[in-house]
Structure formats: structure tokens, C-alpha cells
Amino acid sequence: MRLKPLYDFELRPREPFNFYLTASCYNFNWWFDGSKCVIPLSSSPPLVAVARQEDSELMVTVYGVKGGREDVAKMVEHALGVNEDLAEFYGVAGRDPLLYEVPRALSGMRLRTTNLWNAMLIAVCQQNSSFAQGWRMLCRVYKLMGKRVELDGLTTIIPPSPREFLVDSARGLLKEAGLGYRTETIVRVAEAVERGLLEGVEELSDEEAEKRLKEVKGIGAYTARLALVLSQRRYGLLPLDRWLEKIAREVYGLGDVEAGLRARWGRWCGLAVFFTTVVLDAEVLSKALKRALTGNVKPTLRRDKLSPLTLWMHEVC
């Protein structure tokens, strides 16, 4: 399917802003090519934005079938976090033995958000799997179930909507993608979305939102919190998994890791977790722990090494 350019606009991000790092992180090569970042906005009707940097401006072109000038600027602004103020977080991170490189090597990098449904898909793929395995699963889901679209010269993918997970062939495709027992969980999430269970979540408090997501069988505290961080920037939530549990216990000498991290990171927990995975290149626990304990907390950025920042350079699946 071919989408046509509908209109353009510009955004002026709050400084410091690093578009390259923001677009690079946890991204695939059909959404970022080193200069253009594709931001899927809607599956039906198909709508995507393409952002690129020009001096201190972001130039955004919107593609679709016909529009309908919804509040695309607001959506792109939120997706890239262009107006986010991280000054306070940089204060916290700057004196943290795990995160002190964030205001330095990663200055201006923001977390990109996606919609709640897609964030839950991402989070479910991280359950009980390594970084590499989780992102490979996700890569295959997008290739097998996403919608391929063409924009001018660019071929890209719009992530599948919950509806695609409720057709007969969906389970087979998800198994093919390697999701294993996560298949049933993500199908249940899709059903919950279709029933409207996840509508209005953004109006709820953090605790209520987490509780709502956990009503779906297979969604626990980690998955719910991660999805809310990745979609709604609810940085007060702490997605704590075995990986971070172990690292934080050793690096900070914590007994009660959850309470200890809350005390340390406060309302920035979610963003701190995100950046912890980035600075340690999301290495498997044994390697990440070694690096954390020796103060090797600067992301590698070598293109031959698969990491959150180089994912887009690789043919993952």
C-alpha cells in the first residue's frame, strides 16, 4: 500500500535534544535509517509521520490516504518527547554510579513513546527472555503481522492493531514469531483492548492504571509498569525485573531493592530503568553485572555489537 504526503510541519525541541540518539534507541531499520525516523500513528486508516532534523528544528511530514488534520503535531511531540524537561532527572542521574553517563554521553536523548497496545506487545515480548530474544520476537511479529506501506522512496511497517491478533491465523503467526506461551497473553491483551478495558487508562492514577492492566491474565507488575512507562511516560512507576533486581542489589548494596530504588530515583524510576538498560547495552545479566560493578556504564555504540542503540543497524530477523 502506498501512502501519500499530506502536509508538513516543524517542531522546535527543548534543548538539549539529540534527535539521532532519540530515534536510534530500541528501533528497527524500517523505522530509522540514520536520518529519517518513522513514527506510526494509526493502523486504520493508515497514518504515519516522518521526522528528520534540520539544524535545531524537526521537520515532520505526515503520510496517509487522506486527512483529516487531527492533532498529529501533538502526537509526534509526545512520541519524541520534544518538550520534555529532564533537568531534574539529569541532576539525579549525574550523581548516580549507574547513570552518570546519561547527562553526558546521552545528553538530549529522550524515550520515544508508542501507543498503549503496542507498548504492551513490546513488554510481553520481554517477559522471561533476553534483550536479543525479546526484540527478535518483536521483529518477527511486525514483519509477519504488520502492514507494509510505501512512502515516497521509503518502505516501512505499521504495527498490527489488536484486531489482527483476534483472527484465526493469529496464533499460528505468533508461534512462528517465537512467542511461545506469551502468545496466549498477547491475545488476551488484544481481547481486552477490543472490549474497551484499556480505554481511559491515561486518566487513572499510576496505581489504578497498573491495576487495570494487571486484570489481564499474564500481565504482572513488570509488564504493566513497563508498558505504562513506554506509552505514557509514567516515570514514577518502577518496572523491576530479575535483571535490574540483581544489578541494583549489588551496585547499591540494597536489601529491599524496590524500596531502595524508589528512594533513590523517586519520580524518575521508569526513565532511570530505561537508561540503565541503555548504558549497559542491555547485556545479559552476568555481563551487565560485571560492567556495572566495574563502572563500565557507558554505552558501546559499536555498530557490530547488538545493543539498544544499534538495534536499528542490524537485520534482527
Added chain:
DNA sequence: TGCCAGGCGGGGT
């Protein structure tokens, strides 16, 4: 080969 990896729920205590 067997074992493990950024969870989770169920069933035991």
C-alpha cells in the same frame, strides 16, 4: 545436549 533468559500464575506452605 541441557540449561538458561529483563515474568507470571497457581498451588504449596
Added chain:
DNA sequence: ACCCCGCATGGC
């Protein structure tokens, strides 16, 4: 409240 185990898959 805890603890423990199995769960499906792929990589080493």
C-alpha cells in the same frame, strides 16, 4: 505473605 515450579522458545 511468602516460596517454588512449570510454562514455549531459541541461543549457546
